[in-house]
Amino acid sequence: MADQQDDVCALLNHADEPGLERAIAKARELVDRLDNVVLNIAVTGAAGAGKSTFVNAFRGLSDTDEGAAPTGETETTMEIRAYPHPTMPNVKIWDLPGIGTKNFKAKTYVKDVKLQNYDFFIIVSEKRFREYDIMLAKEIQKNKKNFYFIRSMIDQDIANAERRGVTENDTLQKIKNDCQENLRELGSPPVFLISSLYLGRFDFSELLSALETDLPDRKSDALVRSLPVYSRQCLEKKYNTFQKAVWALAVVSGGIAAAPVPGLSAACDVAMVATFFTTCYRSFGLDDNSLTKLGMRVDKPILQMVKESKLVQAIAGKTFLSSQFVARLGAAGIIESVCSLVPVAGNIAAAGVSFATTRSVLLEGLKELYRVALQVIEMAELT
Ligand SMILES: Nc1nc2c(ncn2[C@@H]2O[C@H](COP(=O)(O)OP(=O)(O)O)[C@@H](O)[C@H]2O)c(=O)[nH]1
Ligand SMILES: [Mg+2]
Structure with missing residues (x-):
C-alpha cells in the first residue's frame, strides 16, 4: 500500500x-x-544553396536514399515540396523556393507560400545572404514567426582555406563576421555555420539549442526525437x-x-x-x-x-x-x-x-x- x-x-x-x-x-x-505533435519546418534559400541536402541530413537520409529530396538538380519548376520524416510523418520539412523567384514574386510570397503554416524558417545560403533572404526574414518577423540563418557547406570553405594555409578557427570566425555584417539591417541575428555532411561538427548543436529554447516544449521534444x-x-x-x-x-x-x-x-x-x-x-x-x-x-x-x-x-x-x-x-x-x-x-x-x-x-x-x-x-x- x-x-x-x-x-x-x-x-x-x-x-x-x-x-x-x-x-x-x-x-x-x-x-x-x-x-501527434505536428511540426512544420520551412527550409528556404536560393537554388544551389544546399537546401535539399540539408533537408535530407535533418531527416537522417543520404541523397541516394528512397524518399530523399533530389540534390544538385537544376531547379526548373519551382514548387513547394513537403518531406515527411521517415518514421515520424507528423514532422515535415518543406523545401521552399526562395523569395523573388519566378513563380514566387516578392510581393505575393507571404500569401503564396502560406507563411502561417510553418513553425519556423531556416534560411540557407552558401555565400553571403542576398537581399531577398533579408526581405523574407522581415516578412517572417512581421508574421511573428522565428527564422534561423544557416551558412551552409562549411566543410568546403574549411578545406579550401586550409589549402591556402588558413586555420579552421580563423575561417569559421571570418565567415561568421562576414555574415553578421551582411545581416546588420536585421540587427545581426546569429548565423549558424553548418555542413550537412557532418552535422556533429560546427554549429548544428547550437542551432538545435536555439530551436529548443524558442519552440514550445511538445514541439521541441518532437524535434529532438526526430533528429538523426x-x-x-x-x-x-x-x-x-x-x-x-x-x-x-x-x-x-x-x-x-x-x-x-x-x-x-x-x-x-x-x-x-x-x-x-x-x-x-x-x-x-x-x-x-x-x-x-x-x-x-x-x-x-x-x-x-x-x-x-x-x-x-x-x-x-x-x-x-x-x-x-x-x-x-x-x-x-x-x-x-x-x-x-x-x-x-x-x-x-x-x-x-x-x-x-x-x-x-x-x-x-x-x-x-x-x-x-x-x-x-x-x-x-x-x-
Ligand atoms: N561539401 C558539401 N557539399 C554540399 C553541402 N550541402 C550541399 N552540398 C552540395 O551542393 C550542391 C547543391 O546542393 P542542393 O542541396 O541540391 O541545393 P539546393 O538547390 O538549395 O537544394 C549539391 O551538389 C550538394 O551535394 C555541404 O554541406 N557540404
Ligand atoms: Mg533543391
Whole structure:
C-alpha cells in the first residue's frame, strides 16, 4: 500500500497539478502529444544553396536514399515540396523556393507560400545572404514567426582555406563576421555555420539549442526525437525526452488496466510498451537501416554488436503478439526485475499497481536501448 501511495505522490509531483483526476487528464494529453505533435519546418534559400541536402541530413537520409529530396538538380519548376520524416510523418520539412523567384514574386510570397503554416524558417545560403533572404526574414518577423540563418557547406570553405594555409578557427570566425555584417539591417541575428555532411561538427548543436529554447516544449521534444543521432549529446537529449514521457504513459496504461492483476502481461498494456520501445529504438537509430548506413560511413561492423541485445532483437523481430512480446522482454531480463512488484492476485487498486509496474518496465527498457545506442556511438567514434 505504501508503494502505491508513493506512486500516486510521484504522479502528482510530475503532473504539477492539484488532484489526481487532473493529473490523469494531463497524462492523457501528454501521451496524445507523443504521437501527434505536428511540426512544420520551412527550409528556404536560393537554388544551389544546399537546401535539399540539408533537408535530407535533418531527416537522417543520404541523397541516394528512397524518399530523399533530389540534390544538385537544376531547379526548373519551382514548387513547394513537403518531406515527411521517415518514421515520424507528423514532422515535415518543406523545401521552399526562395523569395523573388519566378513563380514566387516578392510581393505575393507571404500569401503564396502560406507563411502561417510553418513553425519556423531556416534560411540557407552558401555565400553571403542576398537581399531577398533579408526581405523574407522581415516578412517572417512581421508574421511573428522565428527564422534561423544557416551558412551552409562549411566543410568546403574549411578545406579550401586550409589549402591556402588558413586555420579552421580563423575561417569559421571570418565567415561568421562576414555574415553578421551582411545581416546588420536585421540587427545581426546569429548565423549558424553548418555542413550537412557532418552535422556533429560546427554549429548544428547550437542551432538545435536555439530551436529548443524558442519552440514550445511538445514541439521541441518532437524535434529532438526526430533528429538523426549525430552526437552523444543529441542521444542524451533524446533519452531525456523519452524519460519525461514515461510517467504519463504509465498513468494512461494504468487507467486501461481496470481489473485486479493476475500477472504481469495483464498488469501493463503490452501494446503500449511495444509501441514506446519501437519509437525509442527508431529515434536512437538502432534499426537495421540506420545502423547499416552508419556502419558504412565509419567502416565498422556496428550492426552485429547491437544484435546482441535481446531487447533490440525483440523489437526488430516485430513480435507484437502480446504474450510473445512479453516472453521476449522476459528473456531480455527486463521484466524479471519488476515481476516482484506485481502481487499474484488481490484487490489492490489495479491502476496503482499497473502504474508502478509499467513505469519500471518502460524505464528499464528505455535504459537498455540507451545503453546499446551509447555503445553504437562509441564504436562509431561520434563525440
Ligand atoms: N561539401 C558539401 N557539399 C554540399 C553541402 N550541402 C550541399 N552540398 C552540395 O551542393 C550542391 C547543391 O546542393 P542542393 O542541396 O541540391 O541545393 P539546393 O538547390 O538549395 O537544394 C549539391 O551538389 C550538394 O551535394 C555541404 O554541406 N557540404
Ligand atoms: Mg533543391
